[in-house]
Amino acid sequence: MTEPLLQVRDLRVAYGPVQALRGASLNARAGEVVGIVGESGCGKSTLAAALIGLPAPGATVSGEVRIGGDDLLALPEPARRRLRGERVAMIFQDPMTAFNPVLTLGDQLIDFQHRLAEPRAAKRGRARAMLARVGLPDPDLALHRYVHELSGGMRQRAAIAAALLMRPPLLVADEPTTALDVTMEAQILHLLRELRGEHQGAIVIITHHLGVVGELCDRVYVMYAGEVVEEGTVEEIYHTPRHPYTRALIACDPAHVAQGQGHLPTIPGRVPDLAAPPAGCAFAARCPLASARCATPPPRHRFGPTQVAACYAVAP
Ligand SMILES: Nc1ncnc2c1ncn2[C@@H]1O[C@H](COP(=O)(O)OP(=O)(O)OP(=O)(O)O)[C@@H](O)[C@H]1O
Numbered sequence: 001m002t003e004p005l006l007q008v009r010d011l012r013v014a015y016g017p018v019q020a021l022r023g024a025s026l027n028a029r030a031g032e033v034v035g036i037v038g039e040s041g042c043g044k045s046t047l048a049a050a051l052i053g054l055p056a057p058g059a060t061v062s063g064e065v066r067i068g069g070d071d072l073l074a075l076p077e078p079a080r081r082r083l084r085g086e087r088v089a090m091i092f093q094d095p096m097t098a099f100n101p102v103l104t105l106g107d108q109l110i111d112f113q114h115r116l117a118e119p120r121a122a123k124r125g126r127a128r129a130m131l132a133r134v135g136l137p138d139p140d141l142a143l144h145r146y147v148h149e150l151s152g153g154m155r156q157r158a159a160i161a162a163a164l165l166m167r168p169p170l171l172v173a174d175e176p177t178t179a180l181d182v183t184m185e186a187q188i189l190h191l192l193r194e195l196r197g198e199h200q201g202a203i204v205i206i207t208h209h210l211g212v213v214g215e216l217c218d219r220v221y222v223m224y225a226g227e228v229v230e231e232g233t234v235e236e237i238y239h240t241p242r243h244p245y246t247r248a249l250i251a252c253d254p255a256h257v258a259q260g261q262g263h264l265p266t267i268p269g270r271v272p273d274l275a276a277p278p279a280g281c282a283f284a285a286r287c288p289l290a291s292a293r294c295a296t297p298p299p300r301h302r303f304g305p306t307q308v309a310a311c312y313a314v315a316p
């Protein structure tokens, strides 16, 4: 097998006393779409920021984020900035984040190509083609627009165009459809599904929505309280989830709940305080299978070549 395009090793990120990521390891190969799922506050956006080499100012970071061999976290900022855009680009939940409100979309999409030694007309042509590709109805007009003049769905399409413009081998999307209404969400998922076939690199999709994972991903990492508690193929995670947290997430997924049941089940209890995380399994306090041994860190059990779960109770 080829070397993974993205290799994250023992990534730790703290905001003062808050240990948002507590030793996450994951990888993604070219051509693969990898999902990261977990409840609010489990460290997904913290991971996304580290993947593009942009941790929040003041955050304490350790571990490795290798993209095509280079450890992004070990590089000085100018080199990191160069890799961002060339090797990795991000699609945010709020597409406005990607744009400058005082420039037209066309000027920005041309600026994003500043490293290419090409005439402006060629860059404009590439921008136009990319806007057409992501489904903006009148790309020539869109080039003259300011981003706030576009609807939410069109803005997210434009942000996807911006991310893909330089053909980065790694694309990271943090909750790309969460801010959209159901119709727009379906359209953007459809677009991402089409693009996944054309994009030669790896895509990492971060979401709290299992439906998005099922639609788009090959493999999934399930995060809980700053750790990866289970990984596997989409098939494995949906059909033979091993970790009690993964099972609970799936049981609460609207797609798995019988119609007309009235209300959605939720996982009882709450996420532990990340300023004082438990020494053992972080899910133990909410887990139906917990016992005394869960007070020490659980082993990572392997259930085949692709599935791993960190839990005492589900030994293979
Ligand atoms: N810039 C920051 N400064 C301080 N604490 C932060 C910062 N960003 C995140 N946190 C804290 O780190 C933890 C993880 O947050 P993060 O945003 O990574 O979670 P998330 O999984 O993306 O959640 P959501 O699903 O709500 O987007 C939370 O406890 C959060 O309050």
Ligand SMILES: [Mg+2]
Residues within 6 Å of the ligand: 044, 045, 046
């Ligand atoms: Mg987030």
